[in-house]
Every structure is written in structure tokens, then in C-alpha cells.
Amino acid sequence: SGGTITPNTGAKNRFEGLQALGSSLYYRPELDSWDIYKDKGFIQIPGMLHAAIKTHTSPGLNMPWYAVFGNHDDQMLGTVPNNIVDWLYLSNVKYDLPDTDPTAAAIGRALSKDPSQLGALLAGLRTTGPAIPVTADASRRPFSPREFIRRHFDPSIKGAGPIGHGFTDPDGPSWYKFQIAAGLVGISLNTTNSLGIADGSISQRQLDWMNKTIATHRDQLVMVFSHHTSTTMTAKLPNPETPGEAQYDGAHLVAQLHRHPNVIAWVNGHTHRNEMIAHRGKTAKHSFWEINTASHIDFPQLARILEVTDNRDGTISIFTPLIEADSRYTADPSDLSQAGLASLYRELSYNDIHRDDDLLGKPNDRNCELLLTNPLH
Structure with a gap:
């Protein structure tokens, strides 16, 4: 429909995702440090993440459009059942969990067999890590x-x-x-x-x-x-x-x-x-x-x-x-x-x-x- 959007939550003037602060498993374009992407030839791009969260204006489509409901409109990450870890949206941490971590395997098993275990697993990670601090933001409340x-x-x-x-x-x-x-x-x-x-x-x-x-x-x-x-x-x-x-x-x-x-x-x-x-x-x-x-x-x-x-x-x-x-x-x-x-x-x-x-x-x-x-x- 067009309009203006600022694709950011939390801190107003900085990108707080794992691409800014996370481990070397992520492409971290603004950092002058090694990661597995730069190892394959990706380059440092100063200011890229800051540009990505600037206010964006779109003219919109000039024709009718229709919405089809999908799993990413219904669940956290499109995979986690509703109401189990909704608090994670609003919290002041973001997990930096490599897929080699035993907890990642446990989370995968819980997703496929018993999603009710997810809450305790993720809550424990808030203190044990690995996690990075982010700015809590009530506007990230998940919608029904x-x-x-x-x-x-x-x-x-x-x-x-x-x-x-x-x-x-x-x-x-x-x-x-x-x-x-x-x-x-x-x-x-x-x-x-x-x-x-x-x-x-x-x-x-x-x-x-x-x-x-x-x-x-x-x-x-x-x-x-x-x-x-x-x-x-x-x-x-x-x-x-x-x-x-x-x-x-x-x-x-x-x-x-x-x-x-x-x-x-x-x-x-x-x-x-x-x-x-x-x-x-x-x-x-x-x-x-x-x-x-x-x-x-x-x-x-x-x-x-x-x-x-x-x-x-x-x-x-x-x-x-x-x-x-x-x-x-x-x-x-x-x-x-x-x-x-x-x-x-x-x-x-x-x-x-x-x-x-x-x-x-x-x-x-x-x-x-x-x-x-x-x-x-």
C-alpha cells in the first residue's frame, strides 16, 4: 500500500542484531574483523547496517493486492508455537547461539517433539549465554x-x-x-x-x-x-x-x-x-x-x-x-x-x-x- 516505515526497534540510532555484535558465524559488514563470510571474500562495508535501519519510503503498488496467511504471520520465526516464548520479543537480550552448541540441539528436539520445553531452555540461556545485550522495546509485542x-x-x-x-x-x-x-x-x-x-x-x-x-x-x-x-x-x-x-x-x-x-x-x-x-x-x-x-x-x-x-x-x-x-x-x-x-x-x-x-x-x-x-x- 506504500508509505513510510522505520525498520528498527530498540535503540534508535544503532543496529543491535547479531550482524553488528554477534559471533564470527555471521557476516558483520561494519566490523574490521574476521568472520566466516569475509573468509570467503565478503568485504567490510562501513555504514551498511546503519543505512539498513533508516526510514524507508515506498510508493506502493498501483494495483489491488491480497494477503495469504503464512506461518511467519502466525509464529515466532515461523516455527515456535504461540504464547510459549513471547517474552523473548520484549526482552533485553538476543541469543548468539551457534548450531554446534548442545543447547541448540536441545532446542531443535523441543521444536520437533515437545515445544513446551522451549520456555525453560530459552529462559536459562538469559543467564548462561551466549547472548548479547539489546534495548528492550514494548513495541515488539507479538500480534495474534x-x-x-x-x-x-x-x-x-x-x-x-x-x-x-x-x-x-x-x-x-x-x-x-x-x-x-x-x-x-x-x-x-x-x-x-x-x-x-x-x-x-x-x-x-x-x-x-x-x-x-x-x-x-x-x-x-x-x-x-x-x-x-x-x-x-x-x-x-x-x-x-x-x-x-x-x-x-x-x-x-x-x-x-x-x-x-x-x-x-x-x-x-x-x-x-x-x-x-x-x-x-x-x-x-x-x-x-x-x-x-x-x-x-x-x-x-x-x-x-x-x-x-x-x-x-x-x-x-x-x-x-x-x-x-x-x-x-x-x-x-x-x-x-x-x-x-x-x-x-x-x-x-x-x-x-x-x-x-x-x-x-x-x-x-x-x-x-x-x-x-x-x-x-
């Missing part, structure tokens, strides 16, 4: 899923609209339908489960609503949107946001979508990977494509445009061109303007020592024409 939805109805962030950005009621469900174009309906799902660590599921009531809504619009094509993919909806525990409801995995959701011939695509994210999956149904008209796209936060930093075309011969095509940020390919480390930081973001991520080239996908996961039988003919 309901607060997340309500915020989308604030008139100050309407932008090009619509009011609610897809959500139909500040106190209503976290899933909705919207009209993409004439003859094409979008179905937005909430696949988060705060007890799923990072993986998701879908509740019974939402699944029933989805099936009814798709059937009601059987005279139109349908594209389904969610955060999680078919292979990352594996959460087994009940969802605290939908108490008492059965939870279903990605395979079950695929089977449900196969019931509806007018479903042509399921668009999702979560894995930060470009990937196309053909879900073949019992007939050509019961088949659809699963379309995943890489993240903005790490290489290859791509977004995707989807274009649906009626070929007038009994088939439809979904074109999937990838787009990227309009910033210079080669960064100038002395340019710490917004445009300069955008170029640094591109170049540093490409050279990241943890870069995973598999996220780029194969050629047939990128700029494609996906062909389908037109189910409405």
Missing part, C-alpha cells in the same frame, strides 16, 4: 492471528485496495474468495498450524467451505492460493486456532481439488523454490497444476506473473513468467541509498556461502506455458 487480519482493514493501508485485502470481516475467517478476472475466481486458504512447527494443515470447516465455494462457481475457472505446498502440509497436531476440528494434510487437499474439474491451479510458496507439479486426475478435466515460486528473502529472489489464456481450441494455457527486482546487477558498496541497498541485497545473496542453487528450479520450473484441457468446454 486475529490482530493480523484486523490490521488489513485500517484505512491508512488501503492503497489500491480492496478494503481488507481479501479478508471479508475483521473478526471473520482467515480464508476468502475473490474475483481475479471475468470467469476466473481465486480461493485463498489459511494452511498455518501453530503446532506444526513450520508445516501446515487445513481444518475441516475451511475444507468444507472450499469445496462448497468451488462447486458454487462451477461455471468459472478457479485458482487456489495458500502459503504451504502439498508436501509441506504435514502437521499432525490439532490447530489451536481451530479447536476441535479435524486437520488434513496436503495429499488430502490434492484429492479434494481433483473432485472439481474447474480447478486449474494451486499457487503456493513456503519452500522458497521454483517448482511446477502436474497433478493428474482421473480425467484431463480433473487435472491441475501446482505452481510454486522462489522467495524474495534469499537467492534467486524472484516473483512470478500468472497469465491465463483461452486458446479457443478446447485448451487453456497458464503462462508463468518470472520477474526480479529493478536494481543494478553489480553493487557499489559506497552507495547506501535505497537503490544501492537493493543492489547489495542482490549481489550479497548470490554470493551467500549458504546459497542453495536448487531453489532456482529446473528450466521447466521457471518461465513456462502450462497446458490444460479447458474444463468449461
